[in-house]
Amino acid sequence: MPDDSAAASSSAFAPLRNPIFRVVWIGNAVAGLGTWLQNTGAGWLMTDLAPEPAMVAAVQAATTLPIFLLALPAGALADIIDRRLFLIVSLAVQGAAALALAALTLAGLTGAWTLLLFTFLIGAGNAMTMPAWAAVTPELVRREEVPQAVALHGMAFNGSRAIGPAIGGVVLATVGAWACFAANAVSYLPLIGAFASWKPEAGNAPSRERFLSAIKAGLRYVGSTPGFQRLMLRTALLFAFASAPWAFLPLIVREKLLRGPETFGLLLGAMGAGAVLGGLAMPRLRKLLPPDRLVALGGVLASAAILALGLGAHPLIAAAGMFTFGIVWITTIATLQVAAQLSLPAWVRARALSLYQMAFFGSLTGGTLLWGWAGEVWGIVPAMTAAAVGGVAAAGLGLRVRLPTPDPSAALPAGPALAVPLPQASHPAAPERGPVVVTIRYLVPKEKTRSFLTLMEEVARCRRRDGAFAWRILEDMQADGAWLEMFGLERWGDYPRHAARITAAEATLLARVASLHQGDGPPETHLYLAPTEWRG
Template sequence: MPAAFAPLRHPAFRLLWWANLAANIGLWVQNTGAGWMMTSLDPSPAMVSAVQAASMLPVFLLALPAGAAADIIDRRIYLIGAQAWVFSVASMLALLTWAGVVGPWTLLFFTFCIGTGNALNFPAWAATTPELVPREDLVQAIALNGIGFNLSRAVGPAIGGFAIALAGTEAAFALNAVCFLTLLLSLLFWKRAKPENPLPPEHFLGAMRAGVRFVFASPAMRATILRACVFFFFTAAVWGMLPLVVRHRLGLGPEAYGMMLGVMGVGAVATGFALPALRTRLPTRGGMVTAFSLVSAAALALLGVSGHWLPAGISMLMFGAGWLAAASTLQAAAQFATPAWVRARAIGIYQLCFFGAMTLGAVLWGWAGSHLGVGPALLFAAAAAAVSAVAVRGWRLDAAPAPEAPSVPLPNPEAPAAELRSVLAENSGRVVEQVRYSIDPKDRHAFLVAMREARRVRLRSGAAAWRLMEDVAHPERWVEIWAVESWTEHLREAGRLDAADRAALARAAAFHQGDEPPEATRYIAIAP
């Protein structure tokens, strides 16, 4: 099997990839039907544009809550529930449209409801991909997901247009329901191996807080979000100004606009198939994003100077290539930067940030186009995109090789006293943990460097607060203090530490002087 299709050799991924392709086609059919129907119900530009806003607004409102729910609920059950919701709402919209009782605000309400189901689905589906393929196939699996999305974007509106022409808008809505039914049935056939966890599920609000703390304490995830925001903010100029380029600069109609989007899809699909070969030439994820950010910037510049459909088409072909390669690589970087226990909510935060950057960019570049002119605005966006891509290349997307971990025992607190076990429950008070170190003063600087990484490890694994204290009378005495929200949250800490985290803690513990490991103690808050 060619390397580009290697993930499809895994039966579960193959099943869900085809089903997700059908669901994405249904989504574009739905968007086409809703936009066309609104032009009949209320043709004002504000109401027509509100259809797109209603479908995207739930992503901003629900990205983090949806990610938290997907992490604390069995992911298969969660995805089945999300698809069942979309299927039910889409079916109801088709029936009401057939009955002739849908008005403009009813259409916006149902569009928002369908968008809610899709917003719930996005982070869960992204977090599911690593469960379906081994690590070596993950990047290409994400690329295949991008290929599927671009294929659906190319054929979905056309299918929707034919459905509307043949049987009315209700046929497009019904087709969307059938497509999501296909994904629902595929999820029912998926036999997911449920992870074993003796601890109770996390509380919803606590899970969201843990996800935010993880992202802030993860340099790799912060770098991925920053570089994604930079890329999507500047390249969003295409979405804001392509219709104006086609209509006013090229003097062409809506068919040409659709063709330009189709050409972009061709560039994206072709690049997705070529990614395995490209990764041999650009082996680092950071290098791949920088290179294809520059390709996208060149495409913006070419579009900005185009006065004929041919160079404009070439620019869209280049843009599709740059968009797919950079976006799929950033998505892969987000996957690699997050462990399984927090993956869906961390990716939800990532999606919230890049959707926000893309939406803000489309609005601001559209404003720039109306004041500066479309061509100058695109050229300015291209220059800013190229400069920014080079400026942020130092934010690493690939983890640096960690120093070898010293073979020292980690601090291990004593077991809880029997008489206190009754208060050590899920709803216990905050737990404060301490580790006491004895450090040679000449190692002070190196110890502080090691403790900076230890701080990030504690925060990533659930600490709500962290402090390092130095004894002012005895400079060799140090105390590391951190707090977690409950005893159950404390028990989760050990399961959240991976090999790199334990190595970082071992490097800090190696500075301790004495025959015994650093002393570790735990305290629980008790109301007087």
């Protein structure tokens, strides 16, 4: 008899049964509609203010550059303060910036650089929102529903893309760009209300880390996690070339197709429709193709869509290219983001996802500026052709950069039962004192030394992932087979956090190391603390 629960979880709309996710999802759809009105208005307005390819491309760059610059600080804040409040404030900042731009545009005071400035400010608000937004998704639904929850958020955003640009084109033609910006300002209100009504579970309370320490801990985690690094590289490879349509679409409509804002909106709408179809197909696609091949196929199809957009001389060809591009956009982004979210423990999720977003938006921003420059030098058609060829090459290269396989035990805490318990203090200390040094002494038979040292290479990554700023393995030259593991933490307050961060997968690794110890008792452990406060 089939498992009804499993069948329900595989449904494209299963997460919407959760009331809070449903409310947030609706708010996301409305905010997405406003975003596409904003983007349509800004892109088209720039073709009036400064119609050079570089300036039009700069609108997209001004949207994505803040995410590259602010994602890591935003991720750290989202991990150490109340994510719900953080999201509400960030969304309110975006709404205020959009409202100010609408007022300036209505008064006729918006020039090219003013438009870029406010586009950057709205992008900055978005940059502050994104890590927290990505991090809360696994808190709103069950783990098995996370892939489709991510796809549903993409469908909401891209469903808004299907109608938002078309509405934006009509608004541009009948009222003006200021009305697009004003609509965007109002669109944030439902999502702010949705998060205001959400009551996070007590177990998801923020940590008490300091801001700079939280940033360094996030960097150490990603720097010690090769699978996550491969994910970031794969993302950057794909979207460096897939950024080309964003650089040229307004100019393709105006100069190549000789059409107006309505056609611009309809082409963006075609992409949104493709994205909705891609989101609906995600459950089936995940069954048919492993993530690595799905992303590689997406790169090839994106290149074909870029070529159609660059070479096609009719709006229907361009619409077919954008429709295909939309399918690829949602399926690849959802696949990559799910691989990221499901491989991360809760304590570092926003910080690590912020680095993933830096790879994504850094690639998107750099690619947009690069293709804008290429369009100035070579022309739009040669630049789009180069992007398509490069995209195919990147897809092939990407297959050699394997995506991480999500492991539930890698994100779950180990609990108190460790094979070698960390040493406990006999008396309290001020949280700011440090550094802390922990030593563990192993006795390993000579024939097992190679296996021991191989395992300790992975232990080093585990310690750094969980907050250690230094790690060493030392051979005791006065006792055969004796090895000393030593690692350091910046502050005494970091020590209990380090212990709590050890995951079930890491506990299994530490148990394998402990099984090689051949002493009369368990490995000997010691705990040391510097007598002054940490000043580093």
